[in-house]
Amino acid sequence: MCMNKKEDHKGGIFHLLSTLNPGTDVEDVFINGREESVDSFATFNPFTGLAYFSKNNGEILVVDFRKIDAIEFN
Template sequence: MSNNRGGGNNPFCDLLENLDPNTDVENVFANGNNINVESFVNIDSDSGLAYFNNGDSVVTVYCDSIDAIDWD
């Protein structure tokens, strides 16, 4: 996958592109930061933005900045 940020070599980008929406996810680690989430929403392959549900809000992360995903 390539995106507007360049790179696009992160295997999490490919994984998320094939992941079903509403898949349970507990945490996303991006650029070394832990982000608490509840589920995967979707990914925009053109921009490289991945969307996760965080209860009352949606968290947006560049897929190429994801270091790890903690599955629920």
């Protein structure tokens, strides 16, 4: 598998977010060691590095992918 060297340093979370489909069920996102409950994955912008998750109450959580430690799926 040939990867763009520019993206090699971005790591597993970057690549995972790049492959998720909008609406994918997500239980929790761990950000800098803190657990944040979410409902689903919304989108990921690989150019800005921002990941968007929707919460049960209709709020949107926006986080820089570099701060995500783990993602827990349903």
